[in-house]
Amino acid sequence: MSSMDKMWASLIAIALMLVASVLITVARSRTTGFIRIVLSIIAFLLFIPIVVLMLLSLF
Secondary structure, three states: OOHHHHHHHHHHHHHHHHHHHHHHHHHHHHOOHHHHHHHHHHHHHHHHHHHHHHHHHHO
16 A cells, blocks of 8 residues: 555544544434434444554554
């Protein structure tokens, strides 16, 4: 991977981390019940591509 590709992978991982953080914040402060669970699961599942992109940008 070129340096520019690693940079883009890092930026996308940072953006996904921001989205996951906002989802967790909204889920915990403004929602209840089933919607809270769904938003939390979506935020958790976002960590899979975050970890993959992080590893791509490291190596």
